Amino acid sequence: MARRAGALVGVGLACAGLVTVTAAEAAAETIVIDGYTQTVVESSGTPVLCPANQVLLGQSHSGDENGSTTYYCGLLLIDGQMAQVSAPTWSTDQRESNSFFTAPADQVLVGRQHTGDENGSTRYATATLSAWGRTVELASYRWTPAQRESGSYAKAGDYEVMVGRQHSGDETGQTRYQFARIAD
Template sequence: MTHFSRTGKRALALVSTGLLSAGLATATATEASAAEIIIIDGYTQTVRESDGVPVVCPTNQVLLGRSHSGDENGSTTYYCGLILIDGQVVQVSAPSWSGSQRESNSFFAAPANQVLVGRQHSGDENGQTRYATASMSAGGRPVELTSYRWSPGQRESNSYSKAGAYEVMVGRQHSGDENGETRYQYARIAD
């Protein structure tokens, strides 16, 4: 059995660190760099969509899901959440609103590495819809998104969709009236 002095143990630790930083011990380095990501369900708001009430997640929360029942006078519920990376709350920038588009033929995808934080719709399917987006940061560094995907389509009048594990909402598409199809785009928080 080999015994190392206190100085020898420090030297061995420094050599190991050097090997990690040089990429010679990739398995250990990869394991050490994985961030712990936790998404906590947060604020929920239900509105009558046709009233044109803008819904925006509270400070440092992002959209995770949405549900709607009925026609334009039905209830729409927005689900927000708080993100923690390595135990620190992710900072979400002030919202930036998109231009308006006609709901019955709408498509919106947030810019790369941005997330949805709000939405506003007025009237029926011929009314206008707009979205609020924001960027995220943790520890002074931008939070990146990966693995973008679209949900399967579902009838708007009886719809519910929520992000999967480690995901946030980044887009939405709708065609037609309340019987038309709605899909959501989600992206995974990169670790």
């Protein structure tokens, strides 16, 4: 906790122009900080985007298409610098009841939009990360075990971000989430 607090103070001072932190001086570590959370009615068609420089860390859903979906965003500190997130690119629509989406290599999810029931459309927003003037690479991609959509919850583990999602059927169908680790 002390390292996290020190890193946050260092980033805050650097952002305020009170201290200059070089890559050589920063500790070689990644810190994921919980950030913005938004809950919407799944079927509403409301596009959800993480705020500037935040990425999706997880998602949960309760009930049918009129139930609530919650999106969990977060900030990344990489070697003492807040990661920069590019402008989002939206995917094409796909039918939710047979949806499968993974972000392109070394890209992360930053948003999602769903309209209607399981026959409605879903699309995803992706972005790239950069820190210290370099693109952040991802590794150790993994899928969660399948779970019933109507009571689903998944959140990234240590040093991870959300990069994909798969769903089949209606709210009683199965959903899996894909996460990837920030490469060292």
